[in-house]
Amino acid sequence: MVAAAAVVAWILVEPFLRARRRARQRARTLDEADRMFLRRRVPVFVRMPKPLQERLEGLTLVFLAEKEFIGCQGITVTPHMKLAIAAQACLLVLGRDEHVYDAMRSILVYPGQFVVPGEWHDEHGVVTEEERVLAGEAWDVSRIILSWEDVKASGRGPDAYNVVIHEFAHYLDHEAGAFQQASVLAGELESLRAAVDQDEDTLLDPYAAEDEAEFFAVTSEVFFEQPGQLQRCHPRIYDALAGFYRLDPAAWS
Template sequence: MRGIPWGSILASPLPPPSVLLLILTVLVLAVLVGRPLWVARQRRRLRAQPLPPFWLRILQRRVPLVARLPAPLQATLHARMRVFLADKAFIGCRGLEVTEEMRVTVAALACLPILGRDDSDYDRVRQILLYPDAFVVRLRHQDRAGVVSDGEEARAGESWHEGQVVLSWADTLDSAAVPDDGYNVVIHEFAHQLDDAHGLSVDLEAPPSGHDWAAVLGEAYHRLVDAADRDAATLLDPYGATDPCEFFAVASEAFFEQAAQLAEGEPALYAQLQRFYRLDPARWAAA
């Protein structure tokens, strides 16, 4: 077997800079084009795999909202979960050991908002940080009157712009156990991730005009703010009056958990959410 003539190769003159630049450009383009194709192929393979029976039992026990879904959407949810669990890292905090039950429960709830959309909506999400229960954060808050205050607050969840979602496992279980109260911490925090990706709550503070997304959601937001200021009863959680970002997240919780009531009480808002999520959950109960 003949050896490689390294001496001749090393002695050969280097290509001119323009050729080297061309080679580098081709390599970079190959990576940029090849990686999305590889990711798409991997995701197709994952979607085709059925969920293990153990995972299905977890869904039945922990996520009763899944039982409302028509059979085709349940199959879609399983496919979304496969991709989600392969892509995202779960990190236990404050000594929590992350179990398969935790991963499957969170994945099911997180994937509900993208049932009618695409896995790529969560490409920015990298990690899910799980605490055993509510965690305390230090914050500076400015209310609508401009008053600034410092303090600490117990949180059930947070969504970070850097691609992390922080969740309390106890609150995840509690909010999932009652599928029709309009409160679901996982849906709430992942709605924030969708908001970050698509700018959904931008301009909701502006005076409404027309009947587009910003106008409809802006009007609904201001109605909730007014009701919250008067301590009036509302379908949407008054926490949504905090700011437009929280309004979209709260409205998303109601869209998935109290769809029929939302469609009746806020038909224009429901229609806009239906258009964005590409779903009609008000029909699920009757399916």
């Protein structure tokens, strides 16, 4: 009985304690060396308004305090590696109140792309086992896996490739049903599939036509990396993502 009461008390008190811990973390700021690193490695940081820069710093510090980074295959995850991953992950929750990937516990970092076993189901129900080479994977709600080489490539300019944004968008989609929330995306996915079938050039990577989850993840990359182009070429997608993320990156100078 006492144990049960203690558990109930913890459930009631823990959100308050977490909010207080996070408030302390958000009150801190990055030192100038870390801020300069962000400017080099996360180009969107330079474009965003000062209040959003400050909010991103606070969310990043919360993320770094709460999540465990695990190096795999011999890689050592340095403080700047953690910072690059955390800041780009927190871009996606910049407009979402008090959300810092609450269920996530760890980020596994590999030196390069990694191999995972998988199964392929064809239209006849035949199952084929195969290995897949991946740059990242949202394994479940508690873990995300990333290739550091691909994380580094993600910070080299607004080329719409960003494995951190891609995988953390999968996390949010899984958690919140983002694709279903933005119902307009279903029609846009069908339009992209038709364009891909006709071999038309598109702003979006054809991989986005794979399924709903990949469409949301790929369009999220473009939303943050090439917001102006997405707004011009696919305004309905842009508006849907702006509503979900509660951000307007095309307006950032």
